[in-house]
Amino acid sequence: MKKLKLSLLVASSLLSANLVAGELTVVSFGGAYGAAQKKHMIDPYIKETGTKILFEDYSGGVAELKAQVESKNVKWDVIDIEYIDVERACSEGMLEVFPHDKLPKGDDGKAGKDDFIPAAIGNECAVGNIVWSIIFAHKNDLKTKPKTVADVFDTKKIPGKRAFRKRPQVNLEWALMADGVALKDIYKVLGTEKGVKQAFAKLDTIKKDIVWFDSWSQAPQLLNDGGAVIVQSANGRIYSAIKKDKSDFNIVWDGQVYDLDGWAIPKGSKNKEEAIKFILAATKTKPLAGMQDVAYGPTRKSSESLIAEEVKPQLPSAHLDKGIKASAEFWADNGSQLGEKFTAWLIKK
Amino acid sequence: MPNTDTTTNDTSDHLALNSEHTQKYNQAIRREKTKALVLVLPLLFFLIVFFITPIGYMLYRSFYNPTVANLAPKTAEILTQWQDISKLPNEETYKTLAYEIQQLQKSRLSGKFAEEVNRRLPRTGSVIKRTARKIKEIELDNVKNYQELLTSLHEKWGKPEIWTGIRSASDKFTINYYANALDYKLEPSGEIVKQSEDMQVYLPILQRTFTIALIITLLTFLLGYPVAYYLSLIPLKKASILLIFVLLPFWTSLLVRTTAWIAILQSNGVINQSLLSLHIIDKPLDIIYNQFSTILAMTHILLPFMILPLYSVMKGIDSSYVRAAQSLGANPFKAFIQVYFPLSLPGLSAGALLVFIISIGYYITPALIGGVDGQLISNLVAHHMRSTNNWELAAALGSVLLVLIIALYWIYDRLVGASNIKL
Amino acid sequence: MLPVYYSPIRKLWHYGLRIIVGLVLLFLIFPILVTIPLSFNVEPFFTFTEGMLKLDPVAYSTKWYVEFFTDHKWNLALKNSFYFAFMSTILATVLGTVAAVGLASDRMPFKSLITAILISPMIVPLVIIAAGMYFFYSAINIAGSDMAIIFAHAILGIPFVVITVTATLAGFDQSLLRASSSLGANPISTFFNVTFPLIRPGVISGALFAFVTSFDEVVLIIFLADPDQRTIPRQMFSGLREQINPTILAAASLLILISIILLFTIEILRRRSESKGMFQK
The missing domain is CATH 1.20.5 (Single alpha-helices involved in coiled-coils or other helix-helix interfaces)
Structure with a gap:
């Protein structure tokens, strides 16, 4: 009898383990952003088509994607990718080319291709999904409040830990801004060996005060539990912490590095057709406007009319003069080399 | 034994x-x-x-990497005929590469090609990528001089250096990754030289791994020895109750124990909270995401591996020796060190080697609470597997680690006997 | 009480030892004990709130357990964990037991070399095993299959089965086998009628070790598993790296419960076989 039970248990667990496998595996960044995507893109699509979707978190970057593609073991079907990475991912053959001509009309009737802002469909492998920004934030009860990126790098003025995402992107840009390089020259300077040295030297000055995190979800957490006094974050995470969790945080737009995120399909996805259908549906006017839940701007012009007035000042587009756009081309060309340098720098005492 | x-x-x-x-x-x-x-x-x-x-x-x-040779086979072949590396290769080579890069660009593989070459010769990746982007639109059949064309796309094509990079990246077999794993590099000329100061990371990490493993072994010994000793003295019934304190952590998931340490050590964790509320400190201590937390948690996790073999050896030691020594006038410390300790050595060597071997290859706990300076060699293997996709380097680092482990395992087998591992 | 004639230094020795041992045992058990109350925190943090310290019932909640049992991802992870652990345990136990019986034979050639190989999965760092399997399983096209995970976990469990079964066989009189076969029994019936009853405690505790090994394993899962093959430890790992919330502590507490059950099962088995004087600690 016992044996029978055991084998039944084994058999049932075997079956169920196979049954729950989703037909579409979609990965994104989780947290408040993931919740907004689930609400406005994933759930409506499931409801409409009955497709099973496994919605997973990842922490960005091209590494895992590349590993899957190169080992010919592609587990993901749709990926939310930062445009800072998309150029590289596309040029290295990690993504399928997306049929942009299939993009449906906007709700105002404008043809799909004209409705998107040009940057959103500027890369042949992806469809823009949000306009977001990397900003820094602090608690309002901080004695001296940081106003500029230079303040972030000034531990005398504002003592305490700073939390940055563990990668060279944005950190090197900020280091140069804090060191007085003009916004328009950041990538030009960073393209030279001297500029790279300068950036690392600036980072060196606060190295022991930096807490590194791997995933955007950790940023509001670190601020909340006192792990850091200033955190680098995606603007939406902080916005949602302020709005939903009533956290007493403040966003500083100075030095913002704004960028797009887009949906793309990993090369060799087992469900390519279904993935295309999903992306087409998820980038319609309404779902894109839904991203205002986390203060991310839409990539379709037709979505703009759906944005609530009180959200507008919280969108990155309201503060463009204070920062720069992340250069996908620069990071495509220099990402791996600076990544190596960054890792070595990090490990070195 | x-x-x-x-x-x-x-x-x-x-x-x-x-x-x-x-x-x-x-x-x-x-x-x-x-x-x-x-x-x-x-x-x-x-x-x-x-x-x-x-x-x-x-x-x-770790030494076989055919990617570049497979991506640009003709260039790889023609470059083998290039003799004098102080001079530029011939026009035919330029032409071959121009066509192959355009081909790669069209099939979206130029980026991969660039990355691979970059690995052998840093700062060349961006040259190739930029060239590939520009060459896409050019009608190559109409080009008169390919050397001029490439050089106009990027001035670095006018120097032999980048060509040596492509050539050495075209070698299917290379010891470059082993050189890298030991903080050396293989120059395109075939010379092996030390990495520049700011890129020397692996030997220091290896050294750190050994140091941390040694510290942990020592700590588990200092903490575990008295426990095992005491357990071996008291009646079996009582001992088996106290043994639960050792066995429960041993049986509890590694993730659970690491999670628990996060809850205890984090900036508003149990320790900081208590110290703050007792006004012993006025701002949280930095006791997580560093070497300290790694050592602490790993010591906790590995302590049972020290106690259990020690206990099983100590149970077999006849305590009358020590009593005899004491009744002959030796003080308990002296009697202990001169008589008892040597008898417990087999258990100690078994436990110590086991703890040392396991610590050297540790990954999860440092990954979760090691911060930056608590990272061990395994974490770098994982880093190159999962973050930089430099699989060859990961494999080379892994091989270095493996050789160390096998050497230690061999010693363990000699000293303790692999078949004498007890659970 | 200590005898009154004990010298001060002896008293120091006596009490010092007990204090140290007490502290070390506390150090061992404390993290595990802390986890359980924290998992009942009503707030989404890893910390004791004031209410919790005052034992205010409002500060406690079972909502993280509800979350654990209702959330799709944790459910999937729970199922996967049991599934992989069951399958790999069966594989490890069968292969490991049979091999241990062979290994225990007096006539086994290359005994120490083979033993060293069979035990080696316990010694080789998991990251190396994971990297090797990642490359190789991708190359032979079984990466991402359930089989790959089951094989990988079975390999980690095998040394435990071999060790525990070998230990029960250590006191085993090989002439029993010869007697059995000289009485005309074939090797298979000899195994089931003579060998197996004797080694059963070793087999069971080896199987439990293999089960726990698979159940707790996370490195191979990180490298080899697909998103829909995530296990509880994998889910905890990404939770700890990405978004810490007490559901992880609820999962941890449940795992502690499982370890307690397994620990007692193993101890009972050990006692039983120790009373027969055959199973070594």
């Missing part, structure tokens, strides 16, 4: 038997040998296919 193969009693049986019997006896032995081997074979086969081969395959990948 050496291995105890029980083959010695054969000869004594032998003496009483005549030759006919001997033959039969030998046959029987052979049959039993075969039988024993047949029983072991399925497992051995399974392990060889699914465990040893993968590790062997990893070793192979």
